[in-house]
Amino acid sequence: MARLLLLGMSALDAIYRVPAIPTTPMKVLATSFSECGGGMAANASVAVARLGGEAHYWGRLGDDALGDRILADLAREGVDVGAVRRVRDCVSPSAAILIADDGERLLCTYNDPRLGADPSWLPLARVAGFDAVMVDVRWPEGAAAVLDAARDAGKLAVFDGDVGPVDALLDLARRATHVAFSELGLARATGTADPGEGLRRMAPLTPAWIGVTLGADGFLWRDGDRERRVAAPPVKAVDTLGAGDVWHGAFTLALAEGMDIDAAARFANAAAALKCTRFGGRSGAPRRDEVVAALAAG
Numbered sequence: 001m002a003r004l005l006l007l008g009m010s011a012l013d014a015i016y017r018v019p020a021i022p023t024t025p026m027k028v029l030a031t032s033f034s035e036c037g038g039g040m041a042a043n044a045s046v047a048v049a050r051l052g053g054e055a056h057y058w059g060r061l062g063d064d065a066l067g068d069r070i071l072a073d074l075a076r077e078g079v080d081v082g083a084v085r086r087v088r089d090c091v092s093p094s095a096a097i098l099i100a101d102d103g104e105r106l107l108c109t110y111n112d113p114r115l116g117a118d119p120s121w122l123p124l125a126r127v128a129g130f131d132a133v134m135v136d137v138r139w140p141e142g143a144a145a146v147l148d149a150a151r152d153a154g155k156l157a158v159f160d161g162d163v164g165p166v167d168a169l170l171d172l173a174r175r176a177t178h179v180a181f182s183e184l185g186l187a188r189a190t191g192t193a194d195p196g197e198g199l200r201r202m203a204p205l206t207p208a209w210i211g212v213t214l215g216a217d218g219f220l221w222r223d224g225d226r227e228r229r230v231a232a233p234p235v236k237a238v239d240t241l242g243a244g245d246v247w248h249g250a251f252t253l254a255l256a257e258g259m260d261i262d263a264a265a266r267f268a269n270a271a272a273a274l275k276c277t278r279f280g281g282r283s284g285a286p287r288r289d290e291v292v293a294a295l296a297a298g
Contacts, residue, residue, distance in 0.1 A: 001052065001053060001054050002053045002054065002131045002132065002253055002256035002257050003053070003054045003056070003129065003130045003131050003256075004045075004048050004053050004054065004055055004056065004130060004131065004132050004133070004134065004249075004252060004253060004256060005056045005058060005126075005127060005130040005132075005133040005134070005146065005150075006041045006042075006044050006045040006048065006055060006056070006057050006058070006133070006134045006135070006249070006252075007041055007057075007058040007059060007122075007133065007134075007135045007136075007139070007142055007143060007146045008039065008040050008041030008042070008059060008135055008136030008137075008138050008139055008142075008143065008160075009039035009040050009041055009042065009059065009093060009111065009136060009138035009139065010037065010038070010039035010041065010042030010057065010059050010061065010070050010074065010084075010093065011037070011038040011039040011042070011070065011092070011093035011094050011095050011109065011111075012035060012036075012037060012038065012066055012069055012070055012073075012092070012093075012094045012095075013035065013036055013037065013038035013094070013095045013097055013241075013281050014033070014035055014094070014095070014096050014097065015033065015034050015035065015036065015097045015099060015241065015279075015280065015281055016028075016030040016032075016033055016096070016097065016098050016099065017030055017031045017032040017033070017099050017101075017279065018030055018031065018098050018099065018100055018101075019031070019100065019101055020100050020101065020102075021098060021100045021104060021105075021106045022098075022106075028098070030098075032279070034279075034280050034281075034283070036073070036280055036281045036282060036283045037070055037073040037074060037281075037282060038095055038097075038241075038242070038281055038282065039059075039093060039138075040136035040137075040138060040160060040162060040244075040245050040248075041057065041059060041134065041135065041136045041138075041160075041245075042057055042059070042070070042074060042079075042282075043242045043245030043246065043249070043281075043282040043285070044134060044136075044160070044245045044246070044248050044249030044252070045057040045074065045077075045079045045249065046074065046077045046079060046249070046282050046285055047245065047246040047248075047249030047250055047253075047271065047282070047285045048079075048249045048250075048252070048253050049077050049078040049079050050077070050285050050286065050287050050288070051249070051250055051253055051271065051286075051287070051288045051291065052253075052288045053253040053256070054080075055078070055079045055080065055249075056079070056080040056082075056083065056130070057074055057079050057080065057081050057083075057084065058083045058084065058122065058142070058146070059084055059085070059139070059142075060084070060085045060086075060087055060115045060116070060139070060142075061084060061085070061086055061087070061090075061092045061093070061115075062086070062087055062089075062090035062091050062092040062112060062115070063086040063087060063088045063089070063090065064090070064091060064092055066091070066092040066094060067086060067092035070092055071084060083122075083123055083126075085121055087114065087115050087116065089114065090112045090114045090115050091110070091112045092112070093109065093110060093111045093112070094109070094110055095107055095108065095109040095110070096108045097241060097281070099239050099241060099279065101238075102237070103237035103238050103239055103240045103276060104240065105239075105240060105241050111138065117139070117140075117141045117142075118141065119139075119141045119142040119144075119145040122142060122145055122146065124145060124146070124149040127146060127149035127150050127153055127155070128149070128153035128155070130150075130155060131155065131156065131256040132150075132155060132156035132157075132158060132252050132253075132255060132256040133146050133147065133149075133150040133155060133156070133157055133158065134158040134159075134160060134248060134249065134252040135147060135157075135158070135159055135160065135172070135176075136160045136162065137159075137160065137161065137162055137163075137164035137165075137168055137169060137172065137185070138164070140164075140165070140168040140171065140172060143159070143172050144171065144172060144175055147159065147172060147175040147176050148175055150177075151175065151176075151177060156177055156178065156252070156255055156256060157175070157176045157177045157178070158176060158177070158178045158179075158180065158248070158251070158252045158255070159172045159173060159175070159176035159178070159179045159180070159208075160180060160182075160244075160245075160248045161173060161179050161180065161181035161182065161185040161186065161189065162181075162182045162184070162185045162244065163182065163184045163185050163188055164185065164188070166188060166189055169185060169188060169189040170189060170205060170206075173189070173202065173205065173206040173208060173210070174205070174206045174207070174208070176206070176208045177208055177209065178208055178209045178210075178211075178255065179202075179206065179208045179209070179210045179211070180210075180211050180212070180213060180219075180247075180248060180251060181198075181202075181210070181211070181212045181213070182212070182213055182244055183195060183212055183213065183214055183215070186198040186199070186202065186212045189202065190202055195212045195214060195220050196220065196227055198212065199211070199212060199220065199221070199222050199227070200222075203222055209221070209222070209261070210222050211261075211265070213244055213247055213272075214232075215232070215240070215243075216232055216234075216237070217231075217232065218230050218231040218232040218269060219232070219265045219268070219269060221261060221265070223261075228261075228262070230262060230265040230266055230269055231269075232269045232272075232273055233269060233270055233273040233294065235273045235274075235276055235277050236277065237276040237277070238276070238277060238278065238279050239275075239276065239278060239279040239280065239281070239284065240276050241281045241282075242275060242281045242282040242284070242285065243272045243273075243275045243276050244272070245282065246268075246271050246272050246275045246282070246285050246286075247268045247269070247271065247272040248268075249271075250267055250268040250271035250272070250291070251264050251265065251267070251268035254267045254268060266295065267291060267295065270291045270294045270295050271285070271286055271291050273294070274286040274290055274291065274294060
Protein backbone atom coordinates (compact mmCIF):
# COMPACT_ATOMS: atom_id res chain seq x y z
CA MET A 1 0.00 0.00 0.00
CA ALA A 2 1.42 3.36 -1.05
CA ARG A 3 1.89 5.90 1.78
CA LEU A 4 1.00 9.47 0.82
CA LEU A 5 1.37 12.76 2.66
CA LEU A 6 -1.09 15.49 1.67
CA LEU A 7 -0.62 19.02 2.98
CA GLY A 8 -2.85 22.05 2.63
CA MET A 9 -6.37 23.19 3.33
CA SER A 10 -9.19 21.42 5.14
CA ALA A 11 -12.60 22.93 5.81
CA LEU A 12 -16.27 22.23 6.41
CA ASP A 13 -18.48 22.85 3.37
CA ALA A 14 -22.12 23.91 3.55
CA ILE A 15 -23.55 22.92 0.15
CA TYR A 16 -26.75 24.35 -1.32
CA ARG A 17 -28.37 22.96 -4.48
CA VAL A 18 -29.87 25.74 -6.63
CA PRO A 19 -31.42 25.84 -10.12
CA ALA A 20 -28.75 28.24 -11.42
CA ILE A 21 -25.85 30.35 -10.16
CA PRO A 22 -27.13 33.90 -9.50
CA THR A 23 -25.59 36.66 -11.60
CA THR A 24 -27.09 39.55 -9.63
CA PRO A 25 -27.83 40.13 -5.92
CA MET A 26 -31.02 38.24 -5.01
CA LYS A 27 -32.61 35.74 -2.66
CA VAL A 28 -32.29 32.13 -3.79
CA LEU A 29 -34.32 29.17 -2.52
CA ALA A 30 -32.16 26.06 -2.37
CA THR A 31 -33.65 22.73 -3.42
CA SER A 32 -31.40 20.70 -1.12
CA PHE A 33 -28.71 21.15 1.53
CA SER A 34 -25.85 19.06 2.88
CA GLU A 35 -22.64 19.47 4.86
CA CYS A 36 -19.40 17.62 4.32
CA GLY A 37 -15.69 18.10 4.74
CA GLY A 38 -13.85 20.15 2.15
CA GLY A 39 -10.52 21.76 1.32
CA MET A 40 -8.19 20.79 -1.52
CA ALA A 41 -5.61 18.63 0.24
CA ALA A 42 -8.17 17.21 2.67
CA ASN A 43 -10.43 16.18 -0.20
CA ALA A 44 -7.46 14.60 -1.96
CA SER A 45 -6.57 12.68 1.19
CA VAL A 46 -10.08 11.19 1.36
CA ALA A 47 -9.82 10.24 -2.31
CA VAL A 48 -6.50 8.49 -1.64
CA ALA A 49 -7.95 6.57 1.31
CA ARG A 50 -11.01 5.46 -0.65
CA LEU A 51 -8.82 4.38 -3.57
CA GLY A 52 -6.70 2.10 -1.38
CA GLY A 53 -3.78 4.30 -0.35
CA GLU A 54 -2.54 5.17 3.13
CA ALA A 55 -3.35 8.87 3.48
CA HIS A 56 -1.78 11.24 6.02
CA TYR A 57 -3.13 14.79 6.14
CA TRP A 58 -1.05 17.70 7.51
CA GLY A 59 -2.52 21.14 8.01
CA ARG A 60 -3.80 23.76 10.45
CA LEU A 61 -7.18 24.13 12.12
CA GLY A 62 -8.64 26.26 14.86
CA ASP A 63 -9.05 24.80 18.33
CA ASP A 64 -12.83 24.96 17.97
CA ALA A 65 -15.86 22.73 17.54
CA LEU A 66 -15.71 23.18 13.77
CA GLY A 67 -12.16 21.85 13.75
CA ASP A 68 -13.28 18.87 15.82
CA ARG A 69 -15.89 18.04 13.18
CA ILE A 70 -13.39 18.39 10.33
CA LEU A 71 -10.89 16.05 11.97
CA ALA A 72 -13.54 13.52 12.95
CA ASP A 73 -14.77 13.38 9.36
CA LEU A 74 -11.27 12.77 8.01
CA ALA A 75 -10.58 10.11 10.64
CA ARG A 76 -13.81 8.28 9.75
CA GLU A 77 -12.53 8.07 6.19
CA GLY A 78 -9.34 6.38 7.38
CA VAL A 79 -7.09 9.44 7.01
CA ASP A 80 -4.30 9.85 9.57
CA VAL A 81 -4.66 13.32 11.14
CA GLY A 82 -2.17 12.94 13.99
CA ALA A 83 0.09 15.72 12.69
CA VAL A 84 -2.62 18.38 12.30
CA ARG A 85 -1.90 21.54 14.27
CA ARG A 86 -4.72 23.12 16.32
CA VAL A 87 -4.33 26.89 16.81
CA ARG A 88 -5.89 28.55 19.85
CA ASP A 89 -8.44 31.34 19.38
CA CYS A 90 -8.73 30.68 15.64
CA VAL A 91 -11.76 29.82 13.54
CA SER A 92 -11.38 26.70 11.40
CA PRO A 93 -11.86 27.14 7.63
CA SER A 94 -15.34 26.86 6.15
CA ALA A 95 -17.14 27.44 2.87
CA ALA A 96 -20.66 28.17 1.65
CA ILE A 97 -21.13 26.62 -1.79
CA LEU A 98 -23.90 26.90 -4.37
CA ILE A 99 -24.20 23.98 -6.82
CA ALA A 100 -26.33 24.62 -9.92
CA ASP A 101 -28.34 21.99 -11.75
CA ASP A 102 -25.73 21.92 -14.53
CA GLY A 103 -23.06 20.94 -11.97
CA GLU A 104 -21.24 24.27 -11.85
CA ARG A 105 -20.54 25.99 -8.55
CA LEU A 106 -20.00 29.24 -6.66
CA LEU A 107 -17.85 29.24 -3.51
CA CYS A 108 -17.48 31.67 -0.63
CA THR A 109 -14.68 30.55 1.69
CA TYR A 110 -13.11 31.78 4.92
CA ASN A 111 -9.57 30.99 6.06
CA ASP A 112 -8.63 32.68 9.36
CA PRO A 113 -5.32 34.58 8.91
CA ARG A 114 -4.54 33.92 12.57
CA LEU A 115 -3.80 30.28 11.67
CA GLY A 116 -0.37 31.64 10.73
CA ALA A 117 2.06 30.88 7.94
CA ASP A 118 5.06 29.57 9.94
CA PRO A 119 5.91 25.98 8.87
CA SER A 120 8.62 25.40 11.49
CA TRP A 121 6.41 23.03 13.50
CA LEU A 122 6.06 20.55 10.63
CA PRO A 123 7.70 17.14 11.34
CA LEU A 124 9.73 17.24 8.12
CA ALA A 125 11.98 14.37 9.18
CA ARG A 126 8.98 12.10 8.57
CA VAL A 127 8.65 13.07 4.90
CA ALA A 128 11.27 10.51 3.83
CA GLY A 129 8.97 7.75 5.07
CA PHE A 130 6.30 8.49 2.46
CA ASP A 131 6.17 7.26 -1.13
CA ALA A 132 4.87 10.61 -2.38
CA VAL A 133 3.66 13.98 -1.17
CA MET A 134 1.01 16.25 -2.62
CA VAL A 135 0.46 19.88 -1.63
CA ASP A 136 -2.01 22.60 -2.56
CA VAL A 137 -1.45 26.35 -2.86
CA ARG A 138 -3.48 27.48 0.16
CA TRP A 139 -0.52 27.43 2.58
CA PRO A 140 2.54 28.21 0.41
CA GLU A 141 5.08 28.24 3.24
CA GLY A 142 4.11 24.77 4.45
CA ALA A 143 3.89 23.48 0.89
CA ALA A 144 7.38 24.74 0.06
CA ALA A 145 8.86 23.06 3.15
CA VAL A 146 7.25 19.71 2.34
CA LEU A 147 8.12 19.81 -1.37
CA ASP A 148 11.77 20.59 -0.54
CA ALA A 149 11.93 17.77 2.02
CA ALA A 150 10.40 15.32 -0.45
CA ARG A 151 12.79 16.22 -3.25
CA ASP A 152 15.76 16.01 -0.87
CA ALA A 153 14.59 12.49 0.04
CA GLY A 154 14.17 11.48 -3.60
CA LYS A 155 10.38 11.22 -3.35
CA LEU A 156 7.59 12.19 -5.70
CA ALA A 157 6.58 15.78 -4.92
CA VAL A 158 3.28 16.75 -6.57
CA PHE A 159 1.87 20.29 -6.61
CA ASP A 160 -1.82 21.00 -7.22
CA GLY A 161 -1.51 24.32 -9.04
CA ASP A 162 -4.99 25.73 -8.56
CA VAL A 163 -5.84 29.45 -8.50
CA GLY A 164 -3.60 31.33 -6.09
CA PRO A 165 -1.03 34.13 -5.91
CA VAL A 166 1.17 34.11 -9.00
CA ASP A 167 4.39 34.24 -6.97
CA ALA A 168 3.31 31.21 -4.94
CA LEU A 169 2.28 29.25 -8.03
CA LEU A 170 5.63 29.84 -9.72
CA ASP A 171 7.68 29.20 -6.59
CA LEU A 172 5.95 25.92 -5.72
CA ALA A 173 6.07 24.76 -9.35
CA ARG A 174 9.87 25.10 -9.23
CA ARG A 175 10.09 22.97 -6.07
CA ALA A 176 7.89 20.07 -7.25
CA THR A 177 8.75 17.02 -9.32
CA HIS A 178 5.25 17.01 -10.88
CA VAL A 179 2.85 19.93 -11.31
CA ALA A 180 -0.77 19.44 -12.34
CA PHE A 181 -2.39 22.84 -12.81
CA SER A 182 -6.08 23.60 -12.98
CA GLU A 183 -7.00 25.45 -16.14
CA LEU A 184 -7.55 28.68 -14.20
CA GLY A 185 -4.40 28.18 -12.13
CA LEU A 186 -2.28 27.78 -15.25
CA ALA A 187 -3.87 30.87 -16.80
CA ARG A 188 -3.12 32.85 -13.64
CA ALA A 189 0.51 31.67 -13.57
CA THR A 190 1.28 32.24 -17.27
CA GLY A 191 -1.02 35.06 -18.38
CA THR A 192 -2.75 33.12 -21.14
CA ALA A 193 -6.08 31.34 -21.26
CA ASP A 194 -4.83 28.87 -23.87
CA PRO A 195 -3.75 25.69 -22.01
CA GLY A 196 -1.25 24.56 -24.61
CA GLU A 197 0.40 27.95 -24.73
CA GLY A 198 0.33 28.09 -20.94
CA LEU A 199 2.27 24.83 -20.70
CA ARG A 200 4.76 26.09 -23.28
CA ARG A 201 5.33 29.25 -21.25
CA MET A 202 5.64 27.29 -18.02
CA ALA A 203 8.10 24.70 -19.35
CA PRO A 204 11.26 26.86 -19.04
CA LEU A 205 10.20 28.11 -15.60
CA THR A 206 10.38 24.76 -13.79
CA PRO A 207 12.35 21.52 -14.03
CA ALA A 208 9.17 19.62 -13.08
CA TRP A 209 6.92 17.57 -15.30
CA ILE A 210 3.85 19.74 -16.03
CA GLY A 211 0.25 19.19 -17.07
CA VAL A 212 -3.18 20.79 -16.78
CA THR A 213 -6.63 19.41 -15.96
CA LEU A 214 -9.33 20.57 -18.36
CA GLY A 215 -12.52 19.16 -16.83
CA ALA A 216 -14.70 17.55 -19.48
CA ASP A 217 -11.90 18.09 -22.02
CA GLY A 218 -9.58 15.72 -20.19
CA PHE A 219 -5.92 16.20 -19.25
CA LEU A 220 -3.12 17.82 -21.26
CA TRP A 221 0.61 17.52 -20.51
CA ARG A 222 4.05 18.14 -21.92
CA ASP A 223 6.03 15.11 -23.08
CA GLY A 224 9.35 16.69 -23.97
CA ASP A 225 8.54 19.14 -26.74
CA ARG A 226 5.23 17.46 -27.56
CA GLU A 227 1.75 17.82 -26.12
CA ARG A 228 -0.23 14.74 -25.10
CA ARG A 229 -3.84 14.48 -24.01
CA VAL A 230 -6.00 11.90 -22.26
CA ALA A 231 -9.73 12.33 -22.83
CA ALA A 232 -12.15 12.46 -19.92
CA PRO A 233 -14.91 9.82 -19.76
CA PRO A 234 -18.22 11.30 -20.94
CA VAL A 235 -20.60 11.67 -17.98
CA LYS A 236 -23.60 13.78 -17.02
CA ALA A 237 -22.19 16.08 -14.35
CA VAL A 238 -24.43 16.86 -11.40
CA ASP A 239 -21.77 18.31 -9.07
CA THR A 240 -18.20 19.24 -10.01
CA LEU A 241 -17.29 20.31 -6.45
CA GLY A 242 -14.17 18.45 -5.34
CA ALA A 243 -13.59 16.76 -8.70
CA GLY A 244 -10.20 18.42 -9.17
CA ASP A 245 -9.14 17.42 -5.67
CA VAL A 246 -10.18 13.82 -6.31
CA TRP A 247 -8.21 13.96 -9.56
CA HIS A 248 -5.04 15.12 -7.81
CA GLY A 249 -5.31 12.54 -5.05
CA ALA A 250 -5.92 9.74 -7.55
CA PHE A 251 -3.10 10.92 -9.84
CA THR A 252 -0.56 11.12 -7.01
CA LEU A 253 -1.57 7.69 -5.72
CA ALA A 254 -1.27 6.20 -9.21
CA LEU A 255 2.23 7.65 -9.65
CA ALA A 256 3.24 6.34 -6.22
CA GLU A 257 2.02 2.88 -7.25
CA GLY A 258 4.30 2.96 -10.30
CA MET A 259 1.87 3.87 -13.08
CA ASP A 260 3.25 5.93 -15.96
CA ILE A 261 1.80 9.35 -16.73
CA ASP A 262 -0.71 8.09 -19.31
CA ALA A 263 -2.08 5.37 -17.02
CA ALA A 264 -2.10 7.68 -13.99
CA ALA A 265 -4.02 10.34 -15.93
CA ARG A 266 -6.59 7.80 -17.12
CA PHE A 267 -7.03 6.53 -13.57
CA ALA A 268 -7.43 10.07 -12.24
CA ASN A 269 -9.80 11.08 -15.06
CA ALA A 270 -12.04 8.11 -14.28
CA ALA A 271 -12.08 8.89 -10.54
CA ALA A 272 -12.91 12.56 -11.11
CA ALA A 273 -15.61 11.74 -13.66
CA LEU A 274 -17.33 9.37 -11.24
CA LYS A 275 -17.25 12.06 -8.56
CA CYS A 276 -18.98 14.51 -10.94
CA THR A 277 -21.98 12.17 -11.27
CA ARG A 278 -22.73 12.49 -7.52
CA PHE A 279 -23.99 15.43 -5.50
CA GLY A 280 -22.30 16.39 -2.23
CA GLY A 281 -18.71 17.48 -2.76
CA ARG A 282 -16.10 14.99 -1.60
CA SER A 283 -18.77 12.64 -0.23
CA GLY A 284 -19.10 11.54 -3.87
CA ALA A 285 -15.45 10.44 -4.17
CA PRO A 286 -15.36 6.90 -5.60
CA ARG A 287 -13.89 3.66 -4.24
CA ARG A 288 -11.14 1.72 -6.01
CA ASP A 289 -13.43 -0.99 -7.37
CA GLU A 290 -15.66 1.64 -8.97
CA VAL A 291 -12.74 3.25 -10.79
CA VAL A 292 -11.42 -0.12 -11.95
CA ALA A 293 -14.86 -1.03 -13.27
CA ALA A 294 -15.21 2.30 -15.06
CA LEU A 295 -11.81 1.87 -16.74
CA ALA A 296 -12.67 -1.67 -17.79
CA ALA A 297 -15.96 -0.49 -19.30
CA GLY A 298 -14.04 2.00 -21.45
